[in-house]
Amino acid sequence: MTRRRSDTREQIRRVALELFAEQGYEKTSLREIAERLDVTKAALYYHFKTKEDIVASLFADFHAEAEELLEWARGQQPTPASRREFVRRYAEIIQGPGKEMLRFMQQNEPAVRDLKGGADLRARMQSFAEFLVDKETSLPDQIRARLSILTLHMTHFAMRDTDIDENELQDAALEVALDLIPDE
Amino acid sequence: MTRRRSDTREQIRRVALELFAEQGYEKTSLREIAERLDVTKAALYYHFKTKEDIVASLFADFHAEAEELLEWARGQQPTPASRREFVRRYAEIIQGPGKEMLRFMQQNEPAVRDLKGGADLRARMQSFAEFLVDKETSLPDQIRARLSILTLHMTHFAMRDTDIDENELQDAALEVALDLIPDE
Amino acid sequence: MTRRRSDTREQIRRVALELFAEQGYEKTSLREIAERLDVTKAALYYHFKTKEDIVASLFADFHAEAEELLEWARGQQPTPASRREFVRRYAEIIQGPGKEMLRFMQQNEPAVRDLKGGADLRARMQSFAEFLVDKETSLPDQIRARLSILTLHMTHFAMRDTDIDENELQDAALEVALDLIPDE
Amino acid sequence: MTRRRSDTREQIRRVALELFAEQGYEKTSLREIAERLDVTKAALYYHFKTKEDIVASLFADFHAEAEELLEWARGQQPTPASRREFVRRYAEIIQGPGKEMLRFMQQNEPAVRDLKGGADLRARMQSFAEFLVDKETSLPDQIRARLSILTLHMTHFAMRDTDIDENELQDAALEVALDLIPDE
DNA sequence: CATGAATGAGTATTCATTCAT
DNA sequence: AATGAATGAATACTCATTCAT
Numbered sequence: 090m091t092r093r094r095s096d097t098r099e100q101i102r103r104v105a106l107e108l109f110a111e112q113g114y115e116k117t118s119l120r121e122i123a124e125r126l127d128v129t130k131a132a133l134y135y136h137f138k139t140k141e142d143i144v145a146s147l148f149a150d151f152h153a154e155a156e157e158l159l160e161w162a163r164g165q166q167p168t169p170a171s172r173r174e175f176v177r178r179y180a181e182i183i184q185g186p187g188k189e190m191l192r193f194m195q196q197n198e199p200a201v202r203d204l205k206g207g208a209d210l211r212a213r214m215q216s217f218a219e220f221l222v223d224k225e226t227s228l229p230d231q232i233r234a235r236l237s238i239l240t241l242h243m244t245h246f247a248m249r250d251t252d253i254d255e256n257e258l259q260d261a262a263l264e265v266a267l268d269l270i271p272d273e
Numbered sequence: 274m275t276r277r278r279s280d281t282r283e284q285i286r287r288v289a290l291e292l293f294a295e296q297g298y299e300k301t302s303l304r305e306i307a308e309r310l311d312v313t314k315a316a317l318y319y320h321f322k323t324k325e326d327i328v329a330s331l332f333a334d335f336h337a338e339a340e341e342l343l344e345w346a347r348g349q350q351p352t353p354a355s356r357r358e359f360v361r362r363y364a365e366i367i368q369g370p371g372k373e374m375l376r377f378m379q380q381n382e383p384a385v386r387d388l389k390g391g392a393d394l395r396a397r398m399q400s401f402a403e404f405l406v407d408k409e410t411s412l413p414d415q416i417r418a419r420l421s422i423l424t425l426h427m428t429h430f431a432m433r434d435t436d437i438d439e440n441e442l443q444d445a446a447l448e449v450a451l452d453l454i455p456d457e
Numbered sequence: 458m459t460r461r462r463s464d465t466r467e468q469i470r471r472v473a474l475e476l477f478a479e480q481g482y483e484k485t486s487l488r489e490i491a492e493r494l495d496v497t498k499a500a501l502y503y504h505f506k507t508k509e510d511i512v513a514s515l516f517a518d519f520h521a522e523a524e525e526l527l528e529w530a531r532g533q534q535p536t537p538a539s540r541r542e543f544v545r546r547y548a549e550i551i552q553g554p555g556k557e558m559l560r561f562m563q564q565n566e567p568a569v570r571d572l573k574g575g576a577d578l579r580a581r582m583q584s585f586a587e588f589l590v591d592k593e594t595s596l597p598d599q600i601r602a603r604l605s606i607l608t609l610h611m612t613h614f615a616m617r618d619t620d621i622d623e624n625e626l627q628d629a630a631l632e633v634a635l636d637l638i639p640d641e
Numbered sequence: 642m643t644r645r646r647s648d649t650r651e652q653i654r655r656v657a658l659e660l661f662a663e664q665g666y667e668k669t670s671l672r673e674i675a676e677r678l679d680v681t682k683a684a685l686y687y688h689f690k691t692k693e694d695i696v697a698s699l700f701a702d703f704h705a706e707a708e709e710l711l712e713w714a715r716g717q718q719p720t721p722a723s724r725r726e727f728v729r730r731y732a733e734i735i736q737g738p739g740k741e742m743l744r745f746m747q748q749n750e751p752a753v754r755d756l757k758g759g760a761d762l763r764a765r766m767q768s769f770a771e772f773l774v775d776k777e778t779s780l781p782d783q784i785r786a787r788l789s790i791l792t793l794h795m796t797h798f799a800m801r802d803t804d805i806d807e808n809e810l811q812d813a814a815l816e817v818a819l820d821l822i823p824d825e
Numbered sequence: 826c827a828t829g830a831a832t833g834a835g836t837a838t839t840c841a842t843t844c845a846t
Numbered sequence: 847a848a849t850g851a852a853t854g855a856a857t858a859c860t861c862a863t864t865c866a867t
Contacts, residue, residue: 097827113299113381113382113384115297115300116384118860118861118862119862120860120861129827129829130828130861131828131864132826134827134862134863134864135826135827139862140861196380196381196382197380197382198297198380199296199297199380200297200300211434215434228441229445229448229449231432232431232446236424236431239431240416240420243420243423243427247419248416250395258412261412261416262416264413265413265416265420281852302836302837303836303838304835304837312852312853313854314837314838314853315838315839315840315853315855316852316853318837318838319853324837324838465830465831479751480751481667481749481751483665483667484751484752486856486857488856488858497831497833498832498858499831499832499833499834499859499861500830500831502859503830503832506859507858508857508858508859563750564748564749565749566747566748566749567663567665567668567748567749579802596809596810597813597817599803599813600792600800600813600814603799604817607791607799608788611795612784615787616783616787618763618767619783626780629781629784630784633781633784633785633788670839670840670841671841671842672839672840672841680848680849681848681849681850682842682849683842683843683844683850683851684849686841686843686848687847687849691842692842
């Protein structure tokens with residue numbers, strides 16, 4: 090059973106992300122990824138130059154979505170309303186397909202930090218913060234703005250020991266996140 | 274030149290925590306720890322049975338502090354005031370010597386998760402949450418309570434790209450954390 | 458210079474058996490095997506999952522020959538004649554390619570005992586004994602039957618300090634072995 | 642609780658032999674011996690210069706008993722009767738305290754071979770054979786003589802999968818062994 | 826588009842041994 | 847008579863990577 094052109098490439102990305110998010114970057118070996126897909130390790134090297142490149146390719150996706158969001162933000166006046174809209178849009182991104190990516194980034198800092206593209210992601214987060222608060226805002230409010238983003242990132246993880254419905258949880262997380270944006 | 278009794282053991286723990294927090298558990302090899310201390314790898318094995326046991330020993334310290342805090346909490350009525358006091362006390366723990374431990378735990382989830390004692394730590398967090406909110410509380414407030422703890426954990430990390438003074442930051446983080454505990 | 462397909466695998470088995478028989482399982486390191494073949498240790502791991510698996514693969518061969526012999530035995534009435542034929546056939550196996558395997562098994566009991574497949578081999582020997590003597594036979598004759606097999610196993614070893622020709626020795630060993638099978 | 646003078650030395654020998662016979666020489670570490678006796682590894686080094694020396698000391702005991710037996714043999718005319726008496730006396734040695742030693746020697750050839758004193762033991766066996774058969778005896782009878790000794794060595798081991806009483810087994814083994822000594 | 830075979834550099838761990846106290 | 851602390855050399859094994867086919 091042959092695959093459609095570069096179906097394999099997509100499969101590699103999918104499985105890799107799954108495993109990286111679940112077990113961490115270091116603990117996931119190329120052998121493991123290859124075995125899950127029932128191809129050889131060498132096949133991975135046909136599609137990606139290195140292990141790092143697989144991750145870089147995944148980062149790029151997320152990066153693109155973040156960039157698009159920032160593009161939108163650049164066209165907005167930073168008001169409480171537009172800021173809340175920003176949070177809402179970001180929630181949509183990371184509660185959708187970006188969820189696993191996020192988990193990976195959040196729970197594998199030391200690895201992500203020195204991976205190609207890891208620095209960019211951090212810069213992106215910094216840009217988010219800059220849109221969400223004025224430079225002169227009080228320190229607690231600056232923390233709150235960042236916490237707003239983090240709330241979206243972490244809720245799923247922080248509440249994993251409860252048995253609350255995933256959708257309810259996401260809605261509540263968004264509510265809390267919006268609430269952390271200063272009213273002016 | 275021999276060291277004082279079990280000085281070495283303490284040094285191993287210190288250096289190990291430093292490196293684990295900085296580079297992650299997997300990326301830190303016993304060779305690296307040994308080299309920093311100018312002893313052989315075998316010396317580490319004289320003091321600890323496995324690499325995992327070094328971490329377990331570090332976890333144990335944190336675990337003990339958390340346990341002490343919970344002991345105190347068990348003697349309290351859960352009121353907004355006592356809950357805030359709880360957060361204050363926890364802040365003292367993790368902004369002190371527990372800071373590196375926290376960073377390690379937060380940024381190396383996949384590794385920590387299957388390390389000896391890792392599960393216990395998570396259970397502890399769960400107990401914290403139980404003291405901080407009533408079961409019937411609204412979902413957003415439940416999230417806020419957990420976020421309160423997370424604020425203390427993450428502020429240093431979330432703000433690392435700014436150049437704000439460490440102490441100011443801790444104070445502001447505590448303020449935000451306290452503010453996330455429901456009023457009534 | 459690459460080798461023919463799976464030539465290497467066969468070479469590993471050959472050299473490993475040689476060394477295991479000569480120096481014992483524990484004393485033979487994978488480094489040593491690799492060096493003799495002028496490949497890296499990692500190459501061994503390409504062909505076998507573990508050191509134990511190399512042995513297991515060797516055991517399997519011997520196991521197969523033993524099984525074939527037992528298959529034949531199952532089709533026979535156990536008479537003095539068929540029993541002697543059994544001993545003759547067994548002699549052929551172990552005086553041929555099985556010789557080194559035998560030496561290894563005989564002289565490395567503690568190691569063999571807990572290797573994958575080691576238990577099976579022992580069970581096989583037990584089955585041999587069952588074909589060679591009736592359950593009600595006198596104890597000395599039961600011992601003799603087992604000794605018959607052992608004679609074939611051990612003669613080479615027990616006589617190694619003499620300078621008798623190998624073939625003469627094998628013939629004499631067979632004669633002694635056959636003589637130990639009760640006449641009825 | 643202190644030990645009597647050099648009680649410890651004896652204990653080390655006892656435990657070491659036990660473990661060497663059970664698990665083999667290589668697989669038995671000094672740590673294991675020390676732990677069983679609840680002393681440190683360094684304590685072993687107070688009593689023996691090396692691991693090999695522990696074995697050498699055990700060999701020496703067996704060696705002495707063998708030497709005594711040979712001393713007796715040297716004073717005898719080699720007749721069928723005296724040869725049978727020799728076998729009887731040897732049986733007494735190795736079915737008594739020498740049993741574990743024998744098991745060790747038999748099942749750890751590669752290790753024993755290069756241990757201090759291992760060569761001597763082999764030479765002793767050679768001397769046994771020389772007393773038991775004339776040089777001009779037929780090859781099969783030479784094999785039988787050696788097999789006679791081997792019978793005593795191996796019976797316990799070769800019959801371990803049956804549930805026959807140990808004493809009965811030893812008696813039967815002696816009977817078979819005696820029977821292997823040529824009549825005239 | 827992919828495989829089979831291999832490598833080099835690394836990892837955690839174990840062991841016999843030493844020595845100052 | 848024994849310990850606590852340490853070493854140096856080894857071991858089995860894993861991993862990301864390469865390349866001819």
